[in-house]
Amino acid sequence: MSYAKAQSKSTLWDWLTTVDHKKIGIMYLVAGAFFFALGGLEAILMRIQLMFPEFTFLPAQTFNELLTMHGTTMIFLAAMPLLFGLMNYIIPLQIGARDVAFPFLNSLGFWLFLFGGILLNISWFVGGAPDAGWTAYVPLSSESPGTGIDYYVLGLQVSGAGTLIGGINFLVTIINMRAPGMSMMRMPLFTWSSFVASILILFAFPALTIGLLLLMLERVFDATYFNVGMGGNVIIWQHLFWIFGHPEVYILILPAFGIFSEVIPTFAKKRLFGYSAMVFATLIIGFLGFMVWAHHMFTVGMGPVANSIFAVATMAIAVPTGIKIFNWLLTLWGGRIRFTTANLFALAFIPSFVMGGVTGVMLATSAANYQFHDTYFVVAHFHYVIIGGVVLGLFAGAYYWWPRIFGYKLDEKLGKIFFWLFLIGFHLTFFVQHFLGLIGMPRRVASYLDGQGLNAMNLISTIGAFLMAVAFIIFVVSIFTSRNNKVTEEDPWGDGRTLEWTIPTPTPEYNFAQTPLVRDVDALWYEKYEGDGKMKAAEPLGDIHMPNGSILPIVISLGLFIASFGFIYHHAGFTWLAVVGLAITFGAMFVRSIKEDHGYHIPVDEITNNKGGE
Amino acid sequence: MKHLWRLLPFTFILLLAGCGKQNLSALDPQGPVSEIQFSLIMLSLYIMIFVIVVVFVIYVLVLIRFRDRPEHTHIPKQVHGNKALEVIWTTIPIVLLLILAVPNVMQTFTLADTEPTDADMVVRVHAHQFWWEFEYPDYDIVAGQEMYIPTNTKIILELEASDVIHSFWVPALAGKQDNVPGIMNPMWIEAPNEGVYMGKCTELCGPAHWQMDFKVIAVDPDTFETWAANMVEGPQDVADTGNELAVEGRAVFEQSCISCHAVAGEGGNPQGGPDLTNFGERIVAAGYLEFNDDNIEAFIRDPQRYKPGNAMQAFPNMSQDEMDALIEYLHTLKVLE
Amino acid sequence: MAQHGMDPSAPLTGEPSKKTKRKLARELRTQIISFILMIFLTSLAFVSIASDAIPASFALPFILLLAVIQVILQLYVFMHLNERGNGWPNAMIWSGVLIAIPTVAALMLLLGVVKW
Amino acid sequence: MADHTIDHNTLPPNPEKATLEGRNKFMGFWFFLGGETVLFASLFGTYLGLRGGTVDGPGPSELFHLPFVFLMTMILLTSSLTSVFAIISMKRGNYKGLLAWMTVTVLLGVAFLGLEIYEFVEYVDHGLGFTTSAFGSAFYTLVGTHGAHVAFGIAWITTLIIRYRKSGLTLTNAPKFYTAVLYWHFIDVVWVFIFSIVYLMGIGG
Numbered sequence A: 001m002s003y004a005k006a007q008s009k010s011t012l013w014d015w016l017t018t019v020d021h022k023k024i025g026i027m028y029l030v031a032g033a034f035f036f037a038l039g040g041l042e043a044i045l046m047r048i049q050l051m052f053p054e055f056t057f058l059p060a061q062t063f064n065e066l067l068t069m070h071g072t073t074m075i076f077l078a079a080m081p082l083l084f085g086l087m088n089y090i091i092p093l094q095i096g097a098r099d100v101a102f103p104f105l106n107s108l109g110f111w112l113f114l115f116g117g118i119l120l121n122i123s124w125f126v127g128g129a130p131d132a133g134w135t136a137y138v139p140l141s142s143e144s145p146g147t148g149i150d151y152y153v154l155g156l157q158v159s160g161a162g163t164l165i166g167g168i169n170f171l172v173t174i175i176n177m178r179a180p181g182m183s184m185m186r187m188p189l190f191t192w193s194s195f196v197a198s199i200l201i202l203f204a205f206p207a208l209t210i211g212l213l214l215l216m217l218e219r220v221f222d223a224t225y226f227n228v229g230m231g232g233n234v235i236i237w238q239h240l241f242w243i244f245g246h247p248e249v250y251i252l253i254l255p256a257f258g259i260f261s262e263v264i265p266t267f268a269k270k271r272l273f274g275y276s277a278m279v280f281a282t283l284i285i286g287f288l289g290f291m292v293w294a295h296h297m298f299t300v301g302m303g304p305v306a307n308s309i310f311a312v313a314t315m316a317i318a319v320p321t322g323i324k325i326f327n328w329l330l331t332l333w334g335g336r337i338r339f340t341t342a343n344l345f346a347l348a349f350i351p352s353f354v355m356g357g358v359t360g361v362m363l364a365t366s367a368a369n370y371q372f373h374d375t376y377f378v379v380a381h382f383h384y385v386i387i388g389g390v391v392l393g394l395f396a397g398a399y400y401w402w403p404r405i406f407g408y409k410l411d412e413k414l415g416k417i418f419f420w421l422f423l424i425g426f427h428l429t430f431f432v433q434h435f436l437g438l439i440g441m442p443r444r445v446a447s448y449l450d451g452q453g454l455n456a457m458n459l460i461s462t463i464g465a466f467l468m469a470v471a472f473i474i475f476v477v478s479i480f481t482s483r484n485n486k487v488t489e490e491d492p493w494g495d496g497r498t499l500e501w502t503i504p505t506p507t508p509e510y511n512f513a514q515t516p517l518v519r520d521v522d523a524l525w526y527e528k529y530e531g532d533g534k535m536k537a538a539e540p541l542g543d544i545h546m547p548n549g550s551i552l553p554i555v556i557s558l559g560l561f562i563a564s565f566g567f568i569y570h571h572a573g574f575t576w577l578a579v580v581g582l583a584i585t586f587g588a589m590f591v592r593s594i595k596e597d598h599g600y601h602i603p604v605d606e607i608t609n610n611k612g613g614e
Numbered sequence B: 001m002k003h004l005w006r007l008l009p010f011t012f013i014l015l016l017a018g019c020g021k022q023n024l025s026a027l028d029p030q031g032p033v034s035e036i037q038f039s040l041i042m043l044s045l046y047i048m049i050f051v052i053v054v055v056f057v058i059y060v061l062v063l064i065r066f067r068d069r070p071e072h073t074h075i076p077k078q079v080h081g082n083k084a085l086e087v088i089w090t091t092i093p094i095v096l097l098l099i100l101a102v103p104n105v106m107q108t109f110t111l112a113d114t115e116p117t118d119a120d121m122v123v124r125v126h127a128h129q130f131w132w133e134f135e136y137p138d139y140d141i142v143a144g145q146e147m148y149i150p151t152n153t154k155i156i157l158e159l160e161a162s163d164v165i166h167s168f169w170v171p172a173l174a175g176k177q178d179n180v181p182g183i184m185n186p187m188w189i190e191a192p193n194e195g196v197y198m199g200k201c202t203e204l205c206g207p208a209h210w211q212m213d214f215k216v217i218a219v220d221p222d223t224f225e226t227w228a229a230n231m232v233e234g235p236q237d238v239a240d241t242g243n244e245l246a247v248e249g250r251a252v253f254e255q256s257c258i259s260c261h262a263v264a265g266e267g268g269n270p271q272g273g274p275d276l277t278n279f280g281e282r283i284v285a286a287g288y289l290e291f292n293d294d295n296i297e298a299f300i301r302d303p304q305r306y307k308p309g310n311a312m313q314a315f316p317n318m319s320q321d322e323m324d325a326l327i328e329y330l331h332t333l334k335v336l337e
Numbered sequence C: 001m002a003q004h005g006m007d008p009s010a011p012l013t014g015e016p017s018k019k020t021k022r023k024l025a026r027e028l029r030t031q032i033i034s035f036i037l038m039i040f041l042t043s044l045a046f047v048s049i050a051s052d053a054i055p056a057s058f059a060l061p062f063i064l065l066l067a068v069i070q071v072i073l074q075l076y077v078f079m080h081l082n083e084r085g086n087g088w089p090n091a092m093i094w095s096g097v098l099i100a101i102p103t104v105a106a107l108m109l110l111l112g113v114v115k116w
Numbered sequence D: 001m002a003d004h005t006i007d008h009n010t011l012p013p014n015p016e017k018a019t020l021e022g023r024n025k026f027m028g029f030w031f032f033l034g035g036e037t038v039l040f041a042s043l044f045g046t047y048l049g050l051r052g053g054t055v056d057g058p059g060p061s062e063l064f065h066l067p068f069v070f071l072m073t074m075i076l077l078t079s080s081l082t083s084v085f086a087i088i089s090m091k092r093g094n095y096k097g098l099l100a101w102m103t104v105t106v107l108l109g110v111a112f113l114g115l116e117i118y119e120f121v122e123y124v125d126h127g128l129g130f131t132t133s134a135f136g137s138a139f140y141t142l143v144g145t146h147g148a149h150v151a152f153g154i155a156w157i158t159t160l161i162i163r164y165r166k167s168g169l170t171l172t173n174a175p176k177f178y179t180a181v182l183y184w185h186f187i188d189v190v191w192v193f194i195f196s197i198v199y200l201m202g203i204g205g
């Protein structure tokens, strides 16, 4: 029908307007990697400043800006988008779908995230980045001079809207778009854990939205929620932030858990042990994730009853997490473990994450938390779970799915060098920080005094960080040097178990020429060993309906981007810019809603040609 | 013997830290509150070490026994799961957590026991960007930066803040509580041993957050009473000591400084700076600088260079004579000898 | 997913089936009844506050109860949450409520002013 | 996942869910409402936390005027019913009826919004501004966010009515009308809590 139309556009235009989940996934990965390098660079600068006592490499104000931007960038602009990239690319393939439920919204979500991230980072160039920590506690944040915090508020608001949209999209995709035969309890674990993470997004982000709205109204329009003299209360912000913030850390870790649940069975040649227990544990973690947020607030004075309840609820999360750890170990038990780079990352995760997890339980001990809180012990805890969990997961997922996404395998030799350097650097950096915290080093300090016994361990920590940086550069290099390891087979690892390994490489834009029929968990493995090795089709070959691309997502996001400047510079008389920006956004939404777009069809012969291999 | 168990895991760290000197470490508790917390830390640590050992042992076993070897050609059995095992690894962690949770809840309540009785002493702790003020309501005293307390007395602290959130932490005596604007948070500490205990602000409160240190100085109850009485009296009048330079210094002080800094109840203002009645006995200057004339002078000339964002006015152009006199005067501000 | 050859922007013609018609008639009746009930509940709530006869200690929980009943009517009658196939919407709405409750409770109670 | 077979002589019983796109929209919108629950919970919590923070400004019992709020409530409740009628018309194949009832719904919405704006103006006259006190800020934020939802709903439904005034019911616009009505009901759900918690509890104690 209108296939020709979709082809005649330039490549750039194609990427800007694409609604293909695979391209959007790749864009998330590229943008996320960029922000990871940026956040890492910020970490390196902080670590240089902390290398020696009373070092004057950076002014204290700059240090505070770096630490705020490091945390914010890593969480919102690096870890989450990188996970979203993998989720976008892989989930539809794992459930045998041609696309996500809302291709247009999917693209909108990406552009909102990107514009939000850019907005946040513009603050560096216009009078200083936000400086109140990624948690932006009021009244430090509400009264912070300059525009840094305004950029924080609006940047996160815009990118947060993108995340929420993305979450809803994944939920509906997973519920409505599964191939025939794929019941919920046959879904691959990565899809399952992304599903639960999306539920967390759905319920956690609104709390952040309101928190940020209040902070914006307080700063820009002189509201008084956090102004004690006007009857306000500063703890409200902390609740809103952590009602979002604690689920957020499980939003990060659950998809990573999902990745390990794919990588480990593949490279152990063994079905995931305790599939239903794994699913159940994921759900429990998701639920408990909402009931424990105040463990970040043990010292703000809620009282012993509240502290005790939240302490016990927090400890409970160790149980379902432990279930998962032991099920992974038992998956490995009796398998034939291959030490590919992807699997090395997955295997290194187990001990690293357990170390971070158990310090979490120590932190949850409310009476002892009074000692741990806001010290480097906390910094050590969360880098152990985040790097030992999320980042190792991202690297495992990257190595595992790289051939599927980019059509070539990353070099295994460089991969292993990268792996070992990164792992050693990581433990070197953060292991000593436990002790730094316990012997009296608070977190978020721009420096520390000589003669307090903190020097040696800080130096070790910085050296570790440099190792991680070298490792990361090796990884980036290997991306470029490995491009000749082209992959053409459908299942390059030979042991693929799930539907993403049943389709040609590179992935056709419609994913599946025919929707597959799923007959068991690990659909491909089942066909390999119980069937003839090929998926059964659930439908006859026919024209495939595809959605058209659209530039409107960028326009909508751009409108909000422009409007944000209007709010940030409200006091300088730029309120009109907010009006202009919102008009662009709502105008584009209006156009979208009145213009019906029914997509186009890829004709059968096109598909058969492609099936024969190009 | 009784203390041996707690030293085991951290001996090398303690050596590294040389913590006896600093009284800065949570691992070297010096009072009942930090003891409680330390014992919980150790209890949780032992449980966690147990967990880690179990996981590591299985892990290493698995990695050694089930690595793929070239001679392997079999397809591993595709096991679905095991009910009994699931029950085991659900129950054991629950038991371990109960062992930790029960004492924790009890101690959480112990630490929250802050209703003052007649035997206790109350100190109101006001945190400011970036300094500390200690008010003793029973004595009508305000002290800056260094909190004197009598040993073996339960001290109820009432924490407050005047600008942003700060947090009061004296690791060797007690874990932290936040100083929150608009809210009073109580906590208690007790120091059986005389000594100087390092304190730190642990909530990000601005650029000079890392320098917002303070000291808790535990002295025997008699010394404390002397100190308290003299804080009300004020230091000896410099005119009586025949120290001409100090008298000159006082004049400078009364002209430039007294609007913000009170001495013996005179001067100062709610938005001002620390009470300097006993400044001559400070262990450090401005919370963290080595206590010497060069540092004091440099700080007075350019406070922003030292604690960026603090509220003190700078005196870059004060003549050297005036400065010398002023510092001489500041040294005479002593109440304990 | 072609719509079986149907043009998605062509007007749908024809009558609903007999069964559907009967169902709709029944539905209309339920909707009107529940609307009347809602009006009644609302009035009751306003009256219980407006009249001085009812003590506040009773009136407050009472109006909250009325609000909950009314919302359930909205969700299940007006918004058809009770229909078959609405399992996921139900799950998500109630999860939202489940999270909303501690959220509201914490913001009311755990602001540090009163220690628990 | 086979689509309901569409037979040209009988209308599908649930035209809004007759296509995969429709079902996706339906499901996604419900989930969005689930998220909105937490969004409003955060606002209600903030309001309840700050309700006493009136400082020198007026408090709830000095401002709120019950008969007025009762009128607003009745209007919004009725608009919920008229939107129900709209959907029943849609399912009966009465497209004109759908448009007519939707129009009535919008008009009632406009009346509600007008009263709300009038109410805010009154309160400002009585000394409660947005920046007067924490109570003021929290009140206007909660009720204003609801008002913004009403305004958005009005704009949305109006757009639908105008865009589809001549098209007749289609597989594309049925889910759009349906989700707009779900949204409208949800606005009413939130209002039930606003009149109970903000106004009635404000007067009652």
Ligand code: HEA
Pocket (backbone or CB within 6 Å): A135, A249, A250, A252, A253, A295, A296, A314, A315, A317, A318, A319, A321, A322, A323, A325, A353, A354, A355, A356, A357, A358, A359, A360, A361, A363, A364, A365, A369, A372, A373, A374, A378, A381, A382, A385, A386, A389, A390, B048, B051, B055, B092, B093, B094, B096, B097
């Ligand atoms: C991916 C991110 C992630 C994850 C998964 C976790 C997981 C956990 N976290 Fe962590 N946490 C953070 C990210 C994360 N955290 C961040 C970013 C902060 C700081 C925010 C800030 O202030 O800036 C933080 C802070 C933080 C605090 C507040 C500290 C403070 O500021 O005072 C607490 C307190 O309870 C806590 C607890 C926990 C617990 C109990 C878990 C549990 O989920 C861990 C469960 C896992 C295990 C326990 C290991 C495996 C289990 C077994 C092998 C079974 C047997 C185990 C036992 C019986 C113990 N975390």
Ligand code: HEA
Pocket (backbone or CB within 6 Å): A036, A037, A038, A039, A040, A041, A043, A044, A046, A047, A067, A068, A070, A071, A072, A074, A075, A078, A079, A132, A133, A134, A135, A379, A383, A386, A387, A390, A391, A429, A443, A444, A445, A446, A465, A468, A469, A470, A472, A473, A476
């Ligand atoms: C996903 C989350 C995430 C990740 C991955 C990291 C990764 C790292 N973090 Fe961070 N961190 C946080 C989340 C994260 N962090 C948060 C939330 C905080 C709290 C903030 C706050 O208190 O508000 C924090 C705080 C924090 C602190 C405490 C600051 C303080 O309290 O004063 C420190 C200090 O050591 C630190 C260090 C590091 C280091 C060394 C890494 C390393 O692992 C980084 C490794 C990455 C690299 C080394 C990349 C290097 C890139 C280059 C060198 C560029 C090369 C470019 C090309 C080749 C193109 N982090």
Ligand code: CUA
Pocket (backbone or CB within 6 Å): B127, B128, B129, B130, B165, B166, B167, B201, B202, B203, B204, B205, B206, B209, B210, B212
């Ligand atoms: Cu005060 Cu940090």
Ligand SMILES: [Cu+2]
Pocket (backbone or CB within 6 Å): A245, A246, A249, A292, A293, A295, A296
């Ligand atoms: Cu948490």
